[in-house]
Amino acid sequence: MDRAATADRIAALIAPFNKNGVAIEDSSSFAGDLEFDSLTVMDFVAAIEDEFDIIISMNQQAEIETYGQLVDAVVKLQG
Amino acid sequence: MADLFSKFDGLIAQREGLLATGVTDPFSLVMERVLSPTVAVCNGHETILLGTYNYMGMTFDPDVIEAGKQALEDFGSGTTGSRVLNGTYAGHRAVETALKDFYAMDHAMVFSTGYQANLGIISTVAGKGDYIVLDIDSHASIWDGCKLGDAEVVPFKHNDISAMDKRLGRIPEGAGKLVILEGVYSMLGDIAPLKEMVAVAKGHGAMVLVDEAHSMGFIGPNGRGVAEEQGVLDQVDFVIGTFSKSVGTVGGFCVSNHPKFEILRLVCRPYVFTASLPPSVVATAATSIRKLMDGNNKRAHLWENSRTLHGALKGLGFQLGTDHPQSAIISVIMPDLERGAAMWEALLHEGLYVNLARPPATPAGMTLLRCSLCAEHTAEQVQTIIGMFDRAGRAIGII
Numbered sequence: 001m002d003r004a005a006t007a008d009r010i011a012a013l014i015a016p017f018n019k020n021g022v023a024i025e026d027s028s029s030f031a032g033d034l035e036f037d038s039l040t041v042m043d044f045v046a047a048i049e050d051e052f053d054i055i056i057s058m059n060q061q062a063e064i065e066t067y068g069q070l071v072d073a074v075v076k077l078q079g
Numbered sequence: 080m081a082d083l084f085s086k087f088d089g090l091i092a093q094r095e096g097l098l099a100t101g102v103t104d105p106f107s108l109v110m111e112r113v114l115s116p117t118v119a120v121c122n123g124h125e126t127i128l129l130g131t132y133n134y135m136g137m138t139f140d141p142d143v144i145e146a147g148k149q150a151l152e153d154f155g156s157g158t159t160g161s162r163v164l165n166g167t168y169a170g171h172r173a174v175e176t177a178l179k180d181f182y183a184m185d186h187a188m189v190f191s192t193g194y195q196a197n198l199g200i201i202s203t204v205a206g207k208g209d210y211i212v213l214d215i216d217s218h219a220s221i222w223d224g225c226k227l228g229d230a231e232v233v234p235f236k237h238n239d240i241s242a243m244d245k246r247l248g249r250i251p252e253g254a255g256k257l258v259i260l261e262g263v264y265s266m267l268g269d270i271a272p273l274k275e276m277v278a279v280a281k282g283h284g285a286m287v288l289v290d291e292a293h294s295m296g297f298i299g300p301n302g303r304g305v306a307e308e309q310g311v312l313d314q315v316d317f318v319i320g321t322f323s324k325s326v327g328t329v330g331g332f333c334v335s336n337h338p339k340f341e342i343l344r345l346v347c348r349p350y351v352f353t354a355s356l357p358p359s360v361v362a363t364a365a366t367s368i369r370k371l372m373d374g375n376n377k378r379a380h381l382w383e384n385s386r387t388l389h390g391a392l393k394g395l396g397f398q399l400g401t402d403h404p405q406s407a408i409i410s411v412i413m414p415d416l417e418r419g420a421a422m423w424e425a426l427l428h429e430g431l432y433v434n435l436a437r438p439p440a441t442p443a444g445m446t447l448l449r450c451s452l453c454a455e456h457t458a459e460q461v462q463t464i465i466g467m468f469d470r471a472g473r474a475i476g477i478i
Binding site: 042058 | 210215225231232233234235236242245246249250443444
């Protein structure tokens with residue numbers, strides 16, 4: 001799957017967690033712009049993992065701060 | 080110069096805000112005297128203790144006290160050394176033997192605290208390239224054990240068997256896997272479906288570690304914990320436990336049947352690079368553990384206390400952490416920190432001590448009044464406690 005298609009699917013998964021309706025760009029940060037707390041992160045990561053059938057360990061999550069970084073990581077994890 | 084303490088500003092402000100309301104600081108209570116496992120003097124008043132982990136009431140057991148005194152006389156006040164150098168006395172071996180007998184397992188390794196037992200075993204057993212799959216509500220010592228090691232850490236939703244199953248299924252083939260579960264989760268007092276979870280873990284070829292800190296002595300036919308109660312203890316690779324709850328002193332341990340277990344004594348840093356427990360502590364622990372082996376009457380009374388208090392609090396209209404009593408912990412969910420602190424203070428004025436628990440210790444940002452029962456609480460004390468909750472709850476407007 002190419003980057004654009006992956007990005008679209010991730011954007012759709014973010015929607016239910018995007019309580020303030022923030023416009024999503026590659027630079028949007030999960031902690032700052034989207035105000036995800038640790039529980040939201042867990043539920044959101046679970047949704048991503050289930051959608052793409054991948055595993056994103058907490059070690060990997062530590063490197064992912066923005067939407068753009070997440071899309072890149074998911075593209076890479078899908079091989 | 081950047082102040083390294085500025086990261087605590089939010090918490091400092093929250094604390095100051097709370098104390099400005101005039102409420103007693105719930106996190107700086109001093110017990111001036113301790114009269115028994117269930118009663119202490121706080122602020123000059125006799126107070127019923129409903130917030131200790133003294134589940135089996137062993138802290139004042141005459142045999143336990145006597146064993147400690149004797150060891151203090153015979154072996155001195157401390158070992159001043161690591162277990163692997165000059166810190167292993169006869170008493171350390173004796174308490175490990177007591178643990179092997181208690182759990183009917185081949186190996187036992189004693190640490191200086193339960194926290195260090197998790198820190199040491201987890202960080203040593205799961206190394207680089209291995210995967211740890213653990214419940215998101217795991218105790219801080221488990222998380223810190225993950226952080227100290229180099230394994231990939233994958234959490235799953237609390238007690239969610241299918242979430243755990245899915246994550247285990249996605250781990251790359253050939254990687255080592257350690258599943259970490261707790262028997263009793265100490266914030267809400269709920270237990271894990273270990274029978275199902277251990278089967279799933281084994282199906283994926285994972286090793287399983289279960290922390291039974293809050294179940295030792297009174298859950299399971301021999302008090303070995305939730306894994307024993309649910310019939311899967313023989314499939315658990317590592318049981319972590321503590322001396323600071325039912326055993327009534329301080330220290331931590333791991334028991335296991337793994338044939339290579341003893342090598343951990345040389346490679347586990349939180350075991351090697353710290354002083355061993357004082358002789359009096361291991362003597363009290365060994366005596367207490369052996370007495371816990373036949374504590375059936377006390378166990379039955381503890382369960383009766385738990386059922387009585389749970390039913391009564393539920394009946395009064397409090398929101399509790401579990402629908403039915405699953406352990407010796409009964410968690411009362413507070414609407415917010417302010418009313419939680421007010422309720423805590425009202426109970427203290429009534430003469431009752433409970434734990435006020437807050438994030439990050441609690442799940443989902445909850446404020447909890449955590450009650451833990453003791454086998455030495457009399458039926459009369461439990462009725463007194465219920466009356467205190469009734470009055471305080473109505474005064475604060477929670478019920």
